[in-house]
Amino acid sequence: MVEEPAGSREHAAELNSWVRGLLAxxxxxWGVLILGVLAAGGLRYSELGRHLPGVxxxxxxxxxxxxxxxxxxxxxxxxxxPPQVDYALTEVGLSLHRTMLVxxxxxxDHEEYIHRSRERFDAEHRGTG
Amino acid sequence: MVEEPAGSREHAAELNSWVRGLLAxxxxxWGVLILGVLAAGGLRYSELGRHLPGVxxxxxxxxxxxxxxxxxxxxxxxxxxPPQVDYALTEVGLSLHRTMLVxxxxxxDHEEYIHRSRERFDAEHRGTG
DNA sequence: CCGTATCCTCCAGGATACTG
DNA sequence: CAGTATCCTGGAGGATACGG
Numbered sequence: 492m493v494e495e496p497a498g499s500r501e502h503a504a505e506l507n508s509w510v511r512g513l514l515a516x517x518x519x520x521w522g523v524l525i526l527g528v529l530a531a532g533g534l535r536y537s538e539l540g541r542h543l544p545g546v547x548x549x550x551x552x553x554x555x556x557x558x559x560x561x562x563x564x565x566x567x568x569x570x571x572x573p574p575q576v577d578y579a580l581t582e583v584g585l586s587l588h589r590t591m592l593v594x595x596x597x598x599x600d601h602e603e604y605i606h607r608s609r610e611r612f613d614a615e616h617r618g619t620g
Numbered sequence: 621m622v623e624e625p626a627g628s629r630e631h632a633a634e635l636n637s638w639v640r641g642l643l644a645x646x647x648x649x650w651g652v653l654i655l656g657v658l659a660a661g662g663l664r665y666s667e668l669g670r671h672l673p674g675v676x677x678x679x680x681x682x683x684x685x686x687x688x689x690x691x692x693x694x695x696x697x698x699x700x701x702p703p704q705v706d707y708a709l710t711e712v713g714l715s716l717h718r719t720m721l722v723x724x725x726x727x728x729d730h731e732e733y734i735h736r737s738r739e740r741f742d743a744e745h746r747g748t749g
Numbered sequence: 750c751c752g753t754a755t756c757c758t759c760c761a762g763g764a765t766a767c768t769g
Numbered sequence: 770c771a772g773t774a775t776c777c778t779g780g781a782g783g784a785t786a787c788g789g
């Protein structure tokens with residue numbers, strides 16, 4: 492169906508530990524979303540939560556910690572009362588977000604195609620069982 | 621930390637159902653890997669399995685069905701004995717794979733940065749508790 | 750306000766055994 | 770060879786309650 496680019500197939504499996512290790516942590520259900528929200532500007536913890544419908548405090552904190560640990564997000568504590576904590580993207584975090592937008596672009600570009608593929612598949616596999 | 625691009629923040633949350641719906645299925649642990657292996661040329665079911673260390677027959681079949689349903693992979697049955705089934709990427713499947721390679725590129729470019737970020741974070745949070 | 754601590758649920762995905 | 774059918778487990782992640 493597609494021209495074979497004479498690629499190294501081993502490289503493909505090597506991709507495993509890679510994508511799993513480095514990108515799975517961005518894909519922990521809230522990671523990418525947080526990047527997306529913060530891309531429009533830094534926010535406080537509670538504001539962030541409000542922009543992510545359905546997130547639990549637990550997961551919000553966990554995800555933020557991971558992103559901070561990876562140097563994608565900064566955490567700034569202002570010792571006032573009540574305490575204030577601001578989160579913002581680092582340059583690297585922003586660059587990852589931009590890369591994710593490429594993926595989002597792909598998805599939008601092929602939304603219709605995928606939708607039709609599914610309908611056809613489902614139709615063909617109803618009669619055939 | 622980063623210039624605010626005056627982005628629409630709502631758009632970010634809208635990303636939710638999107639990425640979850642369309643890309644999570646490619647991210648079903650084996651989806652991307654299968655695309656990677658098939659990008660070097662079509663393969664039979666068993667060959668595919670051999671190129672994906674640790675995959676179970678169950679998941680291999682499930683993932684392939686999903687990819688086929690989405691129009692990313694073709695399944696061609698040759699009625700010989702023993703039966704032969706070949707899988708290959710469609711053009712759209714190949715384009716998705718190329719997009720994933722962009723992500724892989726990002727990861728490689730920032731591997732060192734992330735590694736150092738983690739070490740620093742872990743060091744700083746050992747003493748502080 | 751900004752979290753941490755606990756408990757609990759749910760399901761992706763592995764192991765295994767069987768068929769056309 | 771190319772799957773399907775079952776059973777089973779780990780761990781991601783939600784709900785809730787509490788603390789500085």
